[in-house]
Amino acid sequence: MEKIINTTLCYLEKDGCYLMLFRNKKENDPCEGKWVGIGGKFEAGENSVDCLLREVKEETGLTLTEYESRGVVHFKSNVIPDEEMYLFSATGWEGKMIPCSEGTLEWIPKEKIMDLNLWEGDPYFLKPMLEGETDIELTCRYEGDKLVEYIDHKKV
Numbered sequence: 001m002e003k004i005i006n007t008t009l010c011y012l013e014k015d016g017c018y019l020m021l022f023r024n025k026k027e028n029d030p031c032e033g034k035w036v037g038i039g040g041k042f043e044a045g046e047n048s049v050d051c052l053l054r055e056v057k058e059e060t061g062l063t064l065t066e067y068e069s070r071g072v073v074h075f076k077s078n079v080i081p082d083e084e085m086y087l088f089s090a091t092g093w094e095g096k097m098i099p100c101s102e103g104t105l106e107w108i109p110k111e112k113i114m115d116l117n118l119w120e121g122d123p124y125f126l127k128p129m130l131e132g133e134t135d136i137e138l139t140c141r142y143e144g145d146k147l148v149e150y151i152d153h154k155k156v
């Protein structure tokens with residue numbers, strides 16, 4: 001059995017916008033052409049907060065000062081390892097934003113987020129997040145890059 005990958009994903013909030021990353025710079029990127037939040041995989045010995053702070057710093061140059069856990073999304077796939085994604089939002093940071101080596105960073109008005117080219121499962125956690133929920137727990141099951149099932153664990 002393959003090991004589950006642990007990741008973080010953070011949506012920085014400012015002036016009614018989320019900071020989004022358009023994945024268009026990394027070779028062999030499974031997220032190429034999609035808009036995602038800021039985040040990545042845990043490194044050895046990291047917990048979710050360690051990973052969150054490191055990934056945001058690496059991808060944006062910003063140091064988070066105010067952030068909140070919003071829940072966990074479990075991804076199941078028939079082609080890549082399963083993933084536990086720890087979801088965060090942030091409203092405070094310091095530093096100056098830098099270009100990201102993985103894609104283009106852009107502040108997107110929250111009301112336009114659902115119009116972006118997202119992974120099919122992302123609206124199932126973005127919608128409750130936009131509505132202020134802080135205890136999101138979902139499972140999204142993919143076959144290839146096609147969402148075939150999602151479970152909202154609060155409604156089961």
